[in-house]
Amino acid sequence: MPAHAQTSTAAVVTAGRRLLEEHGTDALTMRDVAAAVGVRPPSLYKRVRSRADLLRLILENVTDELTAVTDAAANSGNPTADLRSLLTAYRDFAHANPVAYALMNAPQAIPGATARSERSSATLLRLVTELAGPQHALPAARTIVAWASGFITMELAKAFRLGGDLEQAWNFGLNRVLNAIQCAND
Known part of the structure; x- marks a missing residue:
């Protein structure tokens, strides 16, 4: 060739x-x-330079794309609606890019990879700060990311085996987590 x-x-x-x-x-x-x-x-x-370098570049590319997608989804001016849209975009991205999504959640597996978490988390942190207040922003952000990542990871692995509507389960959980975060500022 x-x-x-x-x-x-x-x-x-x-x-x-x-x-x-x-x-x-x-x-x-x-x-x-x-x-x-x-x-x-x-x-x-x-x-x-190497396969590890390629994986690092792919991880940076994926993170940049996900950041652009989630930032664009959060544009209504309503922090609750924007956070819901951001998390829906996050979930949709994971479904469209399941291997890359898994790679993003294991950057330590790539030598030289550094998470671009500050920029990629800026919109999420801004919205959560508006909802939970500055004193609760980081724990609230970690809670919602942990819930969403856990749900998505189980969904991609087809680990929900009891039947039922996964869309309904996603909305149920998302509503509960958003309500809990909003209550943190009361």
């Missing part, structure tokens, strides 16, 4: 992310990514 003279880091990350979703983290190889962008494997190393 003749190698194209050029590719870009963005193209490598895009191809890596697509392959990650198709085959899983353990099956992601530099050889497959090189083939996907039309270069020979040695040429790929001009763009990324």
Whole structure:
């Protein structure tokens, strides 16, 4: 296969992310990514130093995309409605990108990965501060993220085995968590 003279880091990350979703983290190889962008494997190393570096770049890309999606969802000016929309967008993103979502929740598995949590959490923290007050903002944010992440992780793993409507369960839980957070400011 003749190698194209050029590719870009963005193209490598895009191809890596697509392959990650198709085959899983353990099956992601530099050889497959090189083939996907039309270069020979040695040429790929001009763009990324290693598989770990590629995973780090993919994680940064995923985090940036999720941040943009959740920030855009929180735009009504009503903190309760915006938090509900943000969490729904978070859940939708996880369903559309289940492998990347799992990778985001285990950044320690990628050498050199650092969470971009400050920027990615800014809108969530702002909304929770409005609802729970500044003294309760961090515990409230952790509570809602833990609940949503746990629900989504179980949902993606098909671990809810007792039947019932998962959408109804999501809304029930979300309503309860939002009510609890709002009560923290009373």
